[in-house]
Amino acid sequence: MAKLKDKKCVPCEGGVDPLNPDQTEELMKELSEEWMLIDQHRMLARTFTFKDFKQALAFANKVGAIAEEEQHHPDMTVGYGNMGVELTTHAIGGLSINDFIVAAKIDEITK
Helix, strand or coil, X not given: CCCHHHCCCCCCCCCCCCCCHHHHXXXXXXXXXXXXXXXXXXXXXXXXXXXXXXXXXXXXXXXXXXXXXXXXCCEEEEEXXXXXXXXXXXXXXXXXXXXXXXXXXXXXXXX
């Protein structure tokens, strides 16, 4: 089976169930330990730290490029020396495989 980082997001218009807790826990095994499941397994979140705002903003732009490529967009917050990422699939009110694909691709640019 292909790794998450090698998969492509598929548009989600709703009409499917979000991943259940067992599925999300299994997919978490492919992500960095810094990712957290929050809101009862409805969201993935991670905070990145940097030495200054310029580095945080540069990283946010890299994450933005991934989001555009995958057409699956996280919520991001950028501050002095930090950037937060939250992933969820709004159309289904929870997590989809797309959230994990984007998280895995973000992990790749941190290596």
